[in-house]
Amino acid sequence: RKEVEQDPGPFNVPEGATVAFNCTYSNSASQSFFWYRQDCRKEPKLLMSVYSSGNEDGRFTAQLNRASQYISLLIRDSKLSDSATYLCVVNIGAGTYKYIFGTGTRLKVLA
């Protein structure tokens, strides 16, 4: 089983749609969680950290369920510019940067 699993997609959605991505992780000792966005042939860029209580940043909402070991990302009112690959990232060590990346979920927002 992969340490961080994501549905690779692609998710093809119309502009304005709401789309949700899920991610599961296998290491119950994982400490911190993130969603990164990666555009084609570019480096990953931090979209948002994921907190236990859930957090929101504009159209983006992230949730963490430690008991079930999954993380979610909700994107509301999708824009064409949201088209990218969304990477679920887990840091498995406290005080370290042992980041484990999921394979990413590809999103295409269609006009």
Next chain:
Amino acid sequence: GAVVSQHPSRVICKSGTSVKIECRSLDFQATTMFWYRQFPKQSLMLMATSNEGSKATYEQGVEKDKFLINHASLTLSTLTVTSAHPEDSSFYICSAPRPGANVLTFGAGSRLTVL
């Protein structure tokens, strides 16, 4: 702030040659940097942790004699792919911890093509 610069962005070389990739933290000091590799449609895989003033720590399955890492200063880490072969063709990305935050900042990546 917390900008990581990586160079070159793209390199094409012949099989058997060595290629050096530089990773610089421009506006902060980084005692630790990380090197990742990403093959097409695959996830980023951590290759090694670069430690300023000491030896790098390599992940299982990564040949330290093939992927030489030098972290000679607080702002520069280099990855040298020695005797490159076509199977080494990949997207190499460095990163460094953002000061005061529990997140990594990534360089723009270097796309290596070995002919």
